[in-house]
Amino acid sequence: MNAREQADAHVRAMMRWHFDPATGSRYWVERRNRLGFDPVEDVRCVDDLLKFPNLIDELRDVPVEDLIPRGLDAAEKVFAVYESGGTSGAPKRFVMFESWFDEYMAWENSHYPDDGEGHTLAVAPSGPHMLGEYSRRIAQARGGIRFSIDLDPRWVKRLIAAGDNVAAGAYVEHLVDQAELVLQSQDIAFLITTPPLLARMTERASVRTLIEEKVRLVIWTGAHMDLDTLDFLSTELFPKTRFRGSYGSTSVLSGTVQRADLDGTGDVVFDSYAPFVSYRVVDPSSQQPVEFGAEGAVVMNYVTKYGLVPNSLERDLATRVPSATGVGDSLRNIHPVAEMDGQKMIEGVY
Incomplete structure (x- = not known):
């Protein structure tokens, strides 16, 4: 068949x-x-x-x-x-x-044999969200240790819905503060995060420099990223860093693999x-x-x-x-x- x-x-x-x-x-x-x-x-x-x-x-x-x-x-x-x-x-x-x-992660990892080894930083939800355990398994499969940042995405949405953009912005800055401390002191090869958080990290020059110096691969997921933003990040800000998306949903208890762009x-x-x-x-x-x-x-x-x-x-x-x-x-x-x-x-x- x-x-x-x-x-x-x-x-x-x-x-x-x-x-x-x-x-x-x-x-x-x-x-x-x-x-x-x-x-x-x-x-x-x-x-x-x-x-x-x-x-x-x-x-x-x-x-x-x-x-x-x-x-x-x-x-x-x-x-x-x-x-x-x-x-x-x-x-x-x-x-x-x-x-x-186990089965799903084996399928996903089989599509990325050339990632190499290294430690992972996850600036992403954990708790009841699948992304936390996903990031742990990504790190484990790449022979490294996962570092993670606490994040409650529902609190951010609640603040935005209430029109409290000041508090929402302060909370995100708190997340970037924590990510910077890990990037400063640890040898991070893989960064797992969402496009909005990645954007906020790149706005801070010190964090942007650390990502440029240390991170070999950014795995973005959990929110959409338009092609213009992706192109700017991968060619202008971080030309030495690879970018890979993972789209999925808790409803199907899995993500996807990004198809190889053989034609560039x-x-x-x-x-x-x-x-x-x-x-x-x-x-x-x-x-x-x-x-x-x-x-x-x-x-x-x-x-x-x-x-x-x-x-x-x-x-x-x-x-x-x-x-x-x-x-x-x-x-x-x-x-x-x-x-x-x-x-x-x-x-x-x-």
Whole structure:
């Protein structure tokens, strides 16, 4: 079978798994009769995942025990419960299993064999956010130690929503202060942070110099970065430093790999871990895929034996690009929507 046929077979197997009372979670088994279709009979391929309604808001209140598939072996351990950033309301919760985290990180790291070794500084959220553990594993895979800075992105968003830009700015300066202390005293080769925080760090000349002198690779994630800013950072400010993006979502318990730019165009395209994680770029009105090269809303699917989150509408727009495997879509020019369900989206620093 080719990759597309294997992906379709995987989807069918996962429909049987998640909607069988013997193997599925309480949430999905009980939800089956209220979907308006039979997922086992009607979802036969990756494209059919669009049949699911966007149920992501229900995950704000579901007890996490109800999300754990009954068919998992007792040796499968819940590693953590991660939460979304809370940009569009109360956080949604997702169950991370140790085996899935290991599998996903092995896939991602396999695409970057030439990073070398060194220590990592993460100026990024931790706590209930997946990015904290992600940064630890990035450091571990590169033979170094992770240094980290405490960050509560929800507090920043709350300050911005209240119009208290002075307090929000002071909080970010506090983060930059801490990052500078680490960069001054430690041999940091890898910097993991978000574009807004990276921008604030580069505004301080002393921090900018430390990044230029020490950091070989910046991994940016958690918020969008436009191509003009990326080009300025990589060619003007830090020409000796490599930059790599990682786009993802807690809803799919994973990120992406940035496709190699073999032609040197500066193009940034993100590929997902298909068939376990796949994206679609759709027209927000019809919910049908747009043409390749057109912009639409990003829809994500997480389809593994560890959990099911299908047809999750993200708060991002992107240009649709053919995926490397032919499964789902790849994404270019990702940026957040200004409003969602009548609510203004505040990106903040994450």
